[in-house]
Amino acid sequence: MNAVTPVAVRLPNPPKSDAYARVRSQTVDAFAMLEFSVAALALRVGIVLPDRALVSQRLKALKAHEAISRLTLKQGADPLKLVDSAERLLSERADIVHSYMEIVSVEGGTIALFRNAINRAAKRPDARAYSLDALRKLCAEASGIARLIDGAKVRPASAAIPAPSPPRPLPGAAAGP
Numbered sequence: 001m002n003a004v005t006p007v008a009v010r011l012p013n014p015p016k017s018d019a020y021a022r023v024r025s026q027t028v029d030a031f032a033m034l035e036f037s038v039a040a041l042a043l044r045v046g047i048v049l050p051d052r053a054l055v056s057q058r059l060k061a062l063k064a065h066e067a068i069s070r071l072t073l074k075q076g077a078d079p080l081k082l083v084d085s086a087e088r089l090l091s092e093r094a095d096i097v098h099s100y101m102e103i104v105s106v107e108g109g110t111i112a113l114f115r116n117a118i119n120r121a122a123k124r125p126d127a128r129a130y131s132l133d134a135l136r137k138l139c140a141e142a143s144g145i146a147r148l149i150d151g152a153k154v155r156p157a158s159a160a161i162p163a164p165s166p167p168r169p170l171p172g173a174a175a176g177p
Helices: 018-044 055-064 066-070 079-097 117-121 132-150
Strands: 004-006 101-106 109-114 126-130
Touching: 018 055, 018 079, 018 101, 018 109, 018 132, 055 066, 055 079, 066 079, 079 126, 079 132, 109 132, 126 132
Parallel strands: none
Antiparallel strands: 004 126, 101 109, 109 126
């Protein structure tokens, strides 16, 4: 339940939820860890961007850099797919970080709505809706990607393709000139 959804619900006194607030805080921290991991990896492979470069710019630079082929990740993860996964989370990150959370009662429980400040200012009704479990899952996904990036090993360029060994001399062959 994390699709962008048009919402016209306005409750006079929406319910409060400390559980949602805690998980949102953990999710924001997970995204901060992901951003740090991306920035640190970019520096480790020699990508130099301005200090204020966006995480999306760092991910794009990582994808284009030759070192992406020299990364070894835990659990045999594919570096390009991992960068794609991180990029895919950026719009959700933006909506959660740049919104205030509204807890809304729905049939069968509550959901958290996040309406990005840009959408709100433009009077667009788009909002992202999460159940508590969906928000926890997003937090775990961002944390997991950050841990995999943190654990990335970068093989030196010279170690990318090992040089072949010279052939062994045949038995009985003359040695040297």
